Amino acid sequence: MKQIITAPLSNSLNSLEQIEFYKLLVNSIQDYAIFLLDINGNVASWNLGAQKLKGYTSDEIIGKHFSIFYPEADRKSGKPQHKLELCNQYGRIEAEGWRVRKDGSRFWANAVITALRDPQGQLIGYAKITRDLTERKRHEDALSHVNEQLRKQSKTLTEMNKSKDEFISLASHQLRTPATGVKQFLGLVLGGYAGPLQDKQLAYIQRAYESNDRQIELVNDLLRVAQVDAGKVVLHLESHDVGALVSDVVDEQKDVFTKRRQQLIRHIPGKPVKTQVDLMRFRMVLENIVDNASKYTPEGGTVTVSVSATKDYIAVVVADTGVGIDEISFTKLFNKFSRIPNELSESVGGSGLGLYWAYKIMRLHGGDIQVESAPGQGSVFSVLLPKETAHG
Amino acid sequence: MADILLVEDDYTLRDAYAILLQAHSYALDVAGNGQEALDLCKQRKYRIILLDLMMPVLDGVGFLERARLYKTSPQTRVILLSNLSSGEDLGRALKLGAHRHVVKSDLAPDEMIALIEEELGK
Numbered sequence: 001m002k003q004i005i006t007a008p009l010s011n012s013l014n015s016l017e018q019i020e021f022y023k024l025l026v027n028s029i030q031d032y033a034i035f036l037l038d039i040n041g042n043v044a045s046w047n048l049g050a051q052k053l054k055g056y057t058s059d060e061i062i063g064k065h066f067s068i069f070y071p072e073a074d075r076k077s078g079k080p081q082h083k084l085e086l087c088n089q090y091g092r093i094e095a096e097g098w099r100v101r102k103d104g105s106r107f108w109a110n111a112v113i114t115a116l117r118d119p120q121g122q123l124i125g126y127a128k129i130t131r132d133l134t135e136r137k138r139h140e141d142a143l144s145h146v147n148e149q150l151r152k153q154s155k156t157l158t159e160m161n162k163s164k165d166e167f168i169s170l171a172s173h174q175l176r177t178p179a180t181g182v183k184q185f186l187g188l189v190l191g192g193y194a195g196p197l198q199d200k201q202l203a204y205i206q207r208a209y210e211s212n213d214r215q216i217e218l219v220n221d222l223l224r225v226a227q228v229d230a231g232k233v234v235l236h237l238e239s240h241d242v243g244a245l246v247s248d249v250v251d252e253q254k255d256v257f258t259k260r261r262q263q264l265i266r267h268i269p270g271k272p273v274k275t276q277v278d279l280m281r282f283r284m285v286l287e288n289i290v291d292n293a294s295k296y297t298p299e300g301g302t303v304t305v306s307v308s309a310t311k312d313y314i315a316v317v318v319a320d321t322g323v324g325i326d327e328i329s330f331t332k333l334f335n336k337f338s339r340i341p342n343e344l345s346e347s348v349g350g351s352g353l354g355l356y357w358a359y360k361i362m363r364l365h366g367g368d369i370q371v372e373s374a375p376g377q378g379s380v381f382s383v384l385l386p387k388e389t390a391h392g
Numbered sequence: 393m394a395d396i397l398l399v400e401d402d403y404t405l406r407d408a409y410a411i412l413l414q415a416h417s418y419a420l421d422v423a424g425n426g427q428e429a430l431d432l433c434k435q436r437k438y439r440i441i442l443l444d445l446m447m448p449v450l451d452g453v454g455f456l457e458r459a460r461l462y463k464t465s466p467q468t469r470v471i472l473l474s475n476l477s478s479g480e481d482l483g484r485a486l487k488l489g490a491h492r493h494v495v496k497s498d499l500a501p502d503e504m505i506a507l508i509e510e511e512l513g514k
Contacts, residue, residue, distance in 0.1 A: 169476065169478065169479050172476075172477065173446065173474075173475045176475035176495070176497040177402055177475050177497075180405055180475060180497040181402070181404035183497065184404075184408030184409065185404075185408055187500050187501040187502075188501055193412065193415050216497045216498070219497070220477075220497075220498075223477060
């Protein structure tokens with residue numbers, strides 16, 4: 001049968017035994033240096049933990065002043081004595097700092113010094129408990145070093161990002177200004193402000209005007225891509241009827257389809273299909289996809305635009321009977337500056353930034369752009385928007 | 393009240409806009425920077441100010457800060473005509489009372505006239 005201990009062990013010991021008991025306890029502790037100092041700060045007792053931590057045996061250290069444990073600079077500045085004075089004043093002090101072992105090596109110590117007084121309040125010495133916290137200190141220092149490095153890197157990156165943004169903004173401004181001059185003066189000539197021109201002259205100037213507009217559009221594309229890449233695009237989400245939006249976009253591009261003798265079919269539900277979109281940007285995505293479908297479809301072809309809703313998504317599907325996309329080009333479709341080489345791409349123009357930007361914008365909406373295509377069999381682009389809530 | 397004050401430092405654009413606006417018989421004053429514009433605004437009021445942002449001597453934001461048009465000339469419509477499409481200056485200019493912003497390179501001559509007609513109708 002197990003013996004049940006009902007009273008603290010110390011209760012069953014007489015006072016002499018108790019003293020021996022505590023001596024034994026203190027001496028056997030290995031993880032803490034526990035020792036006594038007399039009122040002058042000389043070492044008066046020494047335990048196993050102290051020997052282990054500081055390297056001195058009790059014979060070597062008893063009677064020596066405890067300032068021996070401090071680095072030379074601290075000893076010179078009178079720090080050990082000052083600590084005792086503080087302890088005497090406040091009863092107890094706790095400190096952390098470097099201490100020195102017998103072999104001269106240093107360790108980071110946490111020390112508690114307690115003033116010991118007799119029943120009359122007379123100071124009789126000090127009890128000192130010291131722990132080795134070198135490992136913790138090392139981790140803390142490493143962590144603080146890493147933090148400092150990260151802070152510096154973050155600052156550098158922020159500055160770099162800012163100057164990159166400023167550069168892009170200024171470069172766009174500078175590129176746009178001369179192109180604006182060309183646009184204005186060619187526009188004046190085309191508008192008849194400089195007097196009548198022959199048809200051929202008008203046609204040539206029209207081509208120069210369009211070419212200049214492509215340059216302007218390229219700058220605009222670059223700026224848009226730079227903004228989306230920099231994470232600077234904040235969507236202005238509002239509830240809109242996607243069906244009505246698609247109708248608008250298709251209506252605006254009707255002339256282009258007529259000009260290219262393409263048939264444009266639309267399937268838009270009678271009831272509104274509403275969801276959260278950034279109106280301006282989503283329109284640009286749609287314009288981009290519909291315009292691409294027309295561009296890459298030969299004359300006489302058909303482009304079908306339909307809007308439908310599934311449980312989770314609203315899908316705008318743009319299907320064409322155009323040249324299609326081969327397997328190699330397919331993987332690069334959404335890359336920056338990717339232009340798909342085919343029989344129409346020569347005449348199509350474009351920066352190769354449109355789809356990249358459109359994809360990024362749809363991802364910001366919590367949506368997607370999906371593509372199915374094969375060479376010679378047309379392409380199907382599905383622009384997906386989350387139905388209820390939008391992310392971004 | 394004169395019709396339009398054009399504030400533009402690029403002489404090519406200044407000339408192009410001046411040719412266009414004068415061909416449509418608008419009474420037009422032209423300033424090459426914000427300081428010149430400020431001097432003109434002290435002499436008369438305008439129905440429309442076409443204001444560039446990046447200019448030497450005094451830029452568009454500096455002009456708006458000093459001119460305080462919302463006080464001195466609340467009927468004047470200020471159109472920022474700049475090739476900056478984003479940035480701090482644009483935001484500050486709109487806060488300082490500019491009514492709208494148009495990217496210059498997006499605006500063809502007939503669109504400029506449509507814009508002026510629309511603003512004069514307000």
